[in-house]
Amino acid sequence: AVKGLQCNGSLPNGDKGRRKSRFALCRRNKANGVKPSTVHSSCTPQAAKAISNKEQHSISYTLSRAQTVVVEYTHDSNTDMFQIGRSTENPIDFVVTDTVPGGQSHADGQTVQSTISRFACRIICQRHPPYSARIYAAGFDSSKNIFLGEKAAKWRMQDGQMDGLTTNGVLVMHPRHGFSQDSKPGLWREISVCGNVFTLRETRSSQQRGKMVGDPCNELADGSLIDLCGATLLWRTAEGLAHTPTVKHLEALRQELNAGRPQCPVGFNTLAFPSLRRKDVPDEKQPWAYLRCGHVHGYHGWGGRRNPEVDAECQERECPMCRARGPYVPLWLGCEPGFYVDAEPPTHAFVPCGHVCSEKTTAYWSQIPLPHGTHTFHAACPFCIRPLSAESGCIRLIFQSPLD
Structure with missing residues (x-):
């Protein structure tokens, strides 16, 4: 294929x-x-x-x-x-x-x-x-x-x-x-x-x-x-595809992740990854993450430097948990099973796009230099082809479990 x-x-x-x-x-x-x-x-x-x-x-x-x-x-x-x-x-x-x-x-x-x-x-x-x-x-x-x-x-x-x-x-x-x-x-x-x-x-x-x-x-x-x-x-x-996770398996991992009822550590509202078919506009339960530290939150509109000349997506935010400053983006599960090198749970995200998959998968694609234009090479997220951060192409996500 x-x-x-x-x-x-x-x-x-x-x-x-x-x-x-x-x-x-x-x-x-x-x-x-x-x-x-x-x-x-x-x-x-x-x-x-x-x-x-x-x-x-x-x-x-x-x-x-x-x-x-x-x-x-x-x-x-x-x-x-x-x-x-x-x-x-x-x-x-x-x-x-x-x-x-x-x-x-x-x-x-x-x-x-x-x-x-x-x-x-x-x-x-x-x-x-x-x-x-x-x-x-x-x-x-x-x-x-x-x-x-x-x-x-x-x-x-x-x-x-x-x-x-x-x-x-x-x-x-x-x-x-x-x-x-x-x-x-x-x-x-x-x-x-x-x-x-x-x-x-x-x-x-x-x-x-x-x-x-x-x-x-x-x-x-x-x-x-x-x-x-x-x-x-x-x-x-x-x-090779016989050893690759199926869409059914990715869906089971998504449901397992949501069954743990991860919470926003600030608003205490329950977060949930949307279905694999929905991957465009974030909803109110969408998990967001600070990509410098990996802390997962719900969406909130504060904590950014107010600079109208900078695209909102590129603005850095300060994590309320650890004060680390970095990109703050919605998290989306990687839906194409063929890009996974294993069938492990989605624990890591690519930086700066926020696509989530297994640790080994993010590690593999972070070290692949993909041709870009006619003379340069850089690592990119396989799910959206956005160039990965030179500092760190991926980050481990830190979910807050329910307090009860």
Whole structure:
């Protein structure tokens, strides 16, 4: 299964058709995989025929105005192909859009130029055990072609085959020790059009490729992260998901937390986490927390520095319990089970967004450097993709039990 980071259970506007927060890859009724076959030099009738034939998959590498190399791809009855990209054309199985921290749409309906490729990548899965899945940069368009223009990084390999990189690249990170409580981040690598693995370029769209590396390969593992420069996806295997908490389990943990009747230590009113389906506007029982110390309260409007020029959400508040100053935010449970590395109770919150999940889950995502923009990396909350505080990405929550 492929899951989009930032999607806390579903897309902000709901899951519709091929545009959804998670996408399950199942064996197709009929194999649609392809593999490279004949290589044609430019200007030959066979090259022109391969490009114009809408039943023939091909990749064109433009070396100069006078020279193009065309690689024909032939049907592979042993594999299924799934394509991911921004385009809504039929060849794309999973339509992805740019993620905006916090899950909002772009402010004021601005149309911001997307950095995600229309045909970003393709995943080729074996139809027979062990069902391995491999990722390749770029996807075939409606004419079954991939075009790498003059400006794209490309080269000829020793065996005569061509290879290249897409404009903003497809990056992959395989975690060490799988996707579990013991997981540690791996190194980000770039995947080529032919599935070879390289160290990162100096900048995301540099024409100079990184160094080729043999290990790791382009085979996706449980917990592998795929970055398309504007959206980051998490790959989960069927075996991995079998050990992941279910929505039912998360709901049971929520009810158990609420059954403890946590209280606001100031107003003494009982607090309760809202249902997993409700995750927009805080209600009167909503737990809030001071993220410098972790003390959980009900909402109150005092204790902040009155500065009308600062966004209310960013204003620091002083905790009435311990006088620590820091962000004061509503707490929301993380609803996407696929992001959890264990099934333990929700005891910790990400800082500064306030999404709550297990201790090991917050610890894991706090150490993952996610690509941001075209040249920087930072840790972010998987449920809303907001950058985490550099000081401390997560905090243990301190609940006040009823006095009776």
